[in-house]
Amino acid sequence: MDKNPKFIDATTYKKIYSLVPISCADILVTYKNNFLLGKRVQQPCRGKWCLPGGRIFKNETLQVAAKRKLREEFGINAKLSDLKFLTTQGTMFNDSALGGPVHTINTIFQLQLKSEPKVKLDTRSHSEIKWFSEINKNLHPYIKIVLKQAGF
Numbered sequence: 001m002d003k004n005p006k007f008i009d010a011t012t013y014k015k016i017y018s019l020v021p022i023s024c025a026d027i028l029v030t031y032k033n034n035f036l037l038g039k040r041v042q043q044p045c046r047g048k049w050c051l052p053g054g055r056i057f058k059n060e061t062l063q064v065a066a067k068r069k070l071r072e073e074f075g076i077n078a079k080l081s082d083l084k085f086l087t088t089q090g091t092m093f094n095d096s097a098l099g100g101p102v103h104t105i106n107t108i109f110q111l112q113l114k115s116e117p118k119v120k121l122d123t124r125s126h127s128e129i130k131w132f133s134e135i136n137k138n139l140h141p142y143i144k145i146v147l148k149q150a151g152f
Contacts, residue, residue, distance in 0.1 A: 017102060018100060018101075020103075021103040021104060021105045022055050022102065022103070022104045022105070023055065023056045023104075023105050023107075024053055024054055024065075024105065024107070025053055025054070025056055025062050025063075025065040025066040025069060025106070025107050025108075025109065026051040026052070026053030026054075026066070026069075026106045026108045026109070026146070027052050027066050027069065027070045027083070027108070027109050027110070027111055028051055028086060028108060028109070028110045028111070028146055028147070028150055029052070029070070029074065029076065029110075029111050029113065029117075030110060030111070030112050030113065030150065031112075031113040031116050031117070031131070033133055034131045034132060034133050035131070035132055035147065035152060036074070036119070036129060036130070036131055036132075037049040037051065037129070037130060037132060037139075037143070038050060038052060038073060038074065038121070038126030038129045038130075039126055039127045039128045039129075039130070040125070040127075041124065041125060041126060041127050042125075043093070043095045044091075044093035044102060045093070047127075048139075048140055049130070049132075049136070049139055049143065050126075050140065050143060051108070051143065051146065052069055052070055052072075052073035052074050052125070052126075053066070053069045053073075053106065053108075054069050054073075062107050062109075063083050063109070064080070066083050066107075067080060067083065070111065072122055073122045073126060074117075074119050074120065074121070074122070074129060075118070075119055075121070075122070076111070076117050076119065078111050082111055082112075083109040083110075083111055084109060084110050084111075084112070085107070085109060086108045086109060086110045086150055087108050087145075087146060087149045088105065088106065088108065089106050089108065089142060089146065090103065090104065090105050090106065091103070091104045091106060091142050092104075106142075108146050110150055134152065135147050135148070
């Protein structure tokens with residue numbers, strides 16, 4: 001077993017992943033009347049526009065996980081107090097980065113920016129990042145629900 005308590009060895013994590021929902025924190029980044037999405041590199045949703053986010057580590061708060069994922073995937077540093085709870089949604093996909101189905105419980109935060117950020121793309125997570133001003137009909141239903149919840 002890895003000595004870092006935040007990480008679970010691959011065999012154990014794959015077993016957990018196959019048996020229980022994974023708790024995740026996602027972030028809707030907005031600036032003026034626009035929202036920022038990244039095109040995913042891995043399954044699920046490879047090649048689709050998605051929110052930055054991912055699993056929550058043991059002993060990590062939801063807000064700290066959201067802040068970490070936002071920094072890792074988009075290079076945006078946020079204050080914890082600026083991350084506002086938006087909604088909670090579940091997702092289920094037949095394909096995942098580990099193979100087989102995945103079920104996630106996603107706590108979504110919104111970060112309303114006062115100025116356009118300098119974005120630093122993490123190419124392990126996203127192939128590109130883009131600002132949108134309206135809900136595209138090709139977006140995943142999960143993303144559409146989150147955007148509607150935020151007033152788009």
